Amino acid sequence: MRYLVSVIDDKSNPSSTDRQPAISAFNERLIAEGYWVFAGGLADTDAATVVDNRGEQAVFSDGPFVESKEYLAGVWVWEAPDLDVALKLAAEASKICDRKVEVRPFL
């Protein structure tokens, strides 16, 4: 079962410290224990462009599709046998990157 783990940051109360070394160590462990599928950090929402080509021509607009103080800062994709395993890892992940995370199963 694959789970998308979204890392949620908060613009008004951002995670302050540099978590990269701890996150890298955690990722090494995910790989070693067979849970790792993919992960990546995302650039700030200021760098986002929304594309809408449902009409006559493609419209490009600057910025994220929704403005909110909470935004997606990065994602993991994990392979885990069930939600309990995923939640246990997610609890660690939240502590390690000092942010909220959301766990959602793939269909």
Next chain:
Amino acid sequence: MSDVDVCEAITRVHHDEWARIVAALTRRFGDLDIAEEAAAEAFATAVERWPADGVPPNPGAWLTTTANRKAIDRIRRENKRDDKHREAQMVYDDPPEPVGAIDDDRLRLIFTCCHPALAVESRVALTLRMVGGLTVPEIARAFLVQGTAMERRITRAKAKIKAARIPYRMPSADDLPARVSGVLAVLFLVFNEGYLASGPGTDPVRHDLTTEAIRLTRLIRALLPQDGEVAGLLALMLLIEARRPARVSASGELVPLTEQDRGAWDAELIAEGHRLVRERLAAAAAGAAPGRYQILAAINAVHTSARDVRDTDWSQVLALYDQLVRLDPSPIIALNRAIAVAELDGPEVALAIVDRLAETLAGYHAYHATRADLLRRLGQSRQSRAAYDRAIELAGNTGETAYLTRRRDQLQ
């Protein structure tokens, strides 16, 4: 056997066997919907057949077999045959798993229904449906929700269990205490909703809910006999339930503990509750630190030990509240502790404690009711009346509203 006897037999078997059948089917078919529907169909078949054929010698086994067939029929009908049927057959052909005392199917079912990834209301509803065997309309009525809304809530919860793959198994040893406390919280919610039912036009006490909560807690106790908090919660519920006959007056008013007719209390439930409390006191003496349900049960044991309210050992009650506050420094515990303080040190000292809780408990009816009573005892009628007014505004229980209104109107 008369139809009445058959009907009674079915009701009894439903009580005793529903959770076991649903739990076994869930393990075999890995699907709560199939398990629930097949179990319900099996009971419907029993209602049709038993009056004519007689109650089978082993009703539980008959129902399990019937429910298994119904489930397989259903899977075939729904054309899920290839995967599910093969899967089920594989499980069936496997040698049975070793079943330790703790690995009961029903316990797995309870842990699944009370999974922390589900919303609390969903946990309550799902537990009552899957483990308690209550119908959706019954659960909807109990929580004053529309039947369709309750149906949606349960359907959503089951869909999440399936989609997110919430496992059907015992939590691991290091997760167990936290998960058990989640289950106990759900059962205590059910009990409290029965004990102090909310909503206009509702009976002040919903006996069906308190009974169901006690029945399910007994089940957990049978499955986890070593857990002190399970024993504590069961004792707590029994000692509160024992006072039910004295709790509502003929006119439908709630009667506070200190004014109840103690002769009307259920002596058998009190004896059982006291036995459990003594068992936990012995464990505590041997070094097991008691949790909040055990301490609450001990407080209720002190109250139910006094044959007359004047014999209440308030210093013991206060000592237990002091212990509870260290464990759970919540304002509601502090409020209840203040009631014991009032008995020992007088209403003035208690009022000072209560007033410090003003900010956090401003929206809680019991805060205003407690204040109203303390102010009344201090002769401050005008302020007492205002506090009663606020308590009446906030109280959701019809019996409690009636009681508070009478107390307010008695003020000079």
